[in-house]
Amino acid sequence: MNLKQLETFLWVAELQSFTRAAKHLYMSQPAVSFQIKSLEESLGATLFYRGDKKVELTEAGRLLYPEARQILRHFQKIKAGLDELKGLKRGHLCLGASTIPGEYLLPLLIGRFHRHYPGVEVTLRIAGSGQVIRWVREREIDLGITGAPVKEEGLECLPWYQDRLVLIVGVGHPWVDREAVSPDELLAQPLILREPGSGTRRSLEEKLAQVGRSLEEAQVVMELGSTRAVITAVQAGLGVSLVSALAAAEPLALGRVYQVNLKNMDLTRYLYLIHAPEWPGSFAAGAFWDFIKQEEWAGKQNKSNKKAPPTERPAP
Amino acid sequence: MNLKQLETFLWVAELQSFTRAAKHLYMSQPAVSFQIKSLEESLGATLFYRGDKKVELTEAGRLLYPEARQILRHFQKIKAGLDELKGLKRGHLCLGASTIPGEYLLPLLIGRFHRHYPGVEVTLRIAGSGQVIRWVREREIDLGITGAPVKEEGLECLPWYQDRLVLIVGVGHPWVDREAVSPDELLAQPLILREPGSGTRRSLEEKLAQVGRSLEEAQVVMELGSTRAVITAVQAGLGVSLVSALAAAEPLALGRVYQVNLKNMDLTRYLYLIHAPEWPGSFAAGAFWDFIKQEEWAGKQNKSNKKAPPTERPAP
DNA sequence: GCGAGGTGATCACCTTTGGTGAAAATCAGG
C-alpha cells in the first residue's frame, strides 16, 4: 500500500474509469490497472467491480475511499506547511545577543524583519557573550550577536556592525572642556569598567594593547555588570569610562555625560554574528541572515568605512 | 514523498539514529540514509541535523513529525477497517427476498447469522420476485431469494430450500373429510390465487402444466397481492387455494383452514438463491453464502430428499 | 596518543517495482 496506489485509486473511483483516471494522471491505462491490482492484492480485497462501461466501488472500496482522501489531504497539508515555512508565512526565529546589540540594535532590526514576515515569530534572548556563544554551540539559537569575536571549531564568526567606544565623563569633570586626552591621562583617572569577559571590556583591552598599554596600569574603581550601570556611575562622577556609542547616545544627547576624544587610539569595535555553519537552522534564520546583509548599510551607522574589519580577534 | 520514506523518517526521529532505525526496520543503514535523503530532496528541506552521536530534528522535521505519525496511523486504520470487514466484525449484508422466504425463513436464518457475526448489519428487503431479481441485476442487494427461478445472462440461480404447495380449504368446506381430490375437482372449485408473476402462482402454473392442465380452465374468483390475504380469504370460505406450506403452517395448526391432498400431483417447489456471480459483493455476503450452505440441512425441513432439484426452470 | 567501536555518507552492484506500447478479450451500439 503506497501513495501512488491510493492516488490512482481515488481518481479511478472519482472518474469511474481506469482510462479517464490514466489520462488525468498522465500515465498509461495499463499502469493504472497495475496499481489498482497491486493495491487490491496488498489489501486482500477487491476494490472495484469492473462492470460494462463503468467501474463501481465495492464495499471495501467504499470503506477505503474516504480514508484515502484524508490521507492525500494530509500529504497536501504537509506540503503546504513546508511551503509556508519556506515562504516565511510562519516559522520561528531564535536569536541570542549580548546586551549592547540586544538592547540597542536588534529590537529595531527585528521590528523591520517582522514587518516583512509577519507570520514569523521571533525570540530574542539577551545574555552575556559567553552564554550567547554557548547557545549557538548547543544549537539553542539560530544566530548569536555579540561584541566579542569567537574563534572556535565549528562556529563561524563574522564582523557585522561597526560600533565604537566613546570616552565619557561626568558633568563636573575637568575634561569637559578638553578637546582630547591621551592614553596616559586616561590611565591616571579613576576608571569604571564592565566585568571581565564582557564584549565591551574585551574591546577596550584590545584597543589598549594596540598602543602598548593595558588595564593593569589603570585605576579601576568599579566593575559593573551592565553598561547602563556604568553610565549611571559616570554620571554620578564616580569615574570615567569607555562604553559603546550606542549605549552612550542618549545620555550624551541629554547632557548627562560628556564625550572626550582619545588621542592616538582607534576606538572602532565590531559586533559579530555568530552561527554554526553546518547547522541548517530554521528557514527564518536564513531569511534573517539575508535580511541583515541587505540592511547592512542602513543599519550600520558607522562614520568611516575605510578599514576592513578584522575577521579574527588578534592574538593577545 | 512516500510511505516508506515517512515511516523511515518517523523511526529515525524516534530512535535518534539512522543505524537503530535501520535495525528496527530490518533494512541496511545505507537504505535508511537513502530514504531520508530522498524525502529531504522531495520536500526541499533538511529534516535532520546530523550531529555527533545523535541526530536531531530540524524545524522542518518537527513540522513533519506529527503529520507523518497521523498519516501512518491512518494507514493502520485502513488496514484495521479492512480486517474488521474481512473478519466480519463489521460490515453490511443486503438481502432481498420475496414474501414466502422473506417472511418465514430468512428472519430465522438472519437471526442465527447475526448471532455468529454480531457486528454485521443485515438489511432484508421484501418485494415481488421481479423486483428482487432486478435488485440483484442492479447490484443493489448481495443475494436474492425467490420462489421463481431465473434464467438470465449474468445471473446465477440455484435451488436452495425445498418447499411445497398445499391445497387448503375453509372449515366448512365439503372437502374437509376428503382424503384427496383430483386435479379435475380442483379446477372445478372457486380458486383464490396470488397475482400473475408471483413465485407461488408460477409454481402452481408449472405443476398444472406437468399434468397437462392450466389455470385457464380454473374458476379464479380472486387474485390477491399477499399469501396472508389468500389464506384469510380461504378461511372466510371464499374459495380454495394452493399456498406454500410455510405460510399455511400456522393457520393449519390452529384449525382455521384444512389441508387436502391432491392426487397425481407433485407439489414440491423450490426456493432459489439468486446472485450475480462476477459481482464481488460484500464480505458478509460471502460469509452468509457459506452460512446458509452449512445450515442447509438444518434449515431445510423437507420430508423427502429423493428428488434432485431442477437447476433450471423447465421450458413452458 | 592511539586503537576500538560506533556513527552516517558514499559507492558499485543487483533485485524489484513501475511504467510503456502492442495486442487480446469483452461488450454496447450502429
Added chain:
DNA sequence: CCTGATTTTCACCAAAGGTGATCACCTCGC
C-alpha cells in the same frame, strides 16, 4: 457484423530501492 471503447495481459525496459563494502569522522577508554 463491424466499430469504438473498455480493461486485461504480455514482453520489455527504466527507475527506484535495497545490499555489502568502504570511507571519514567522532568518542571513549586504555
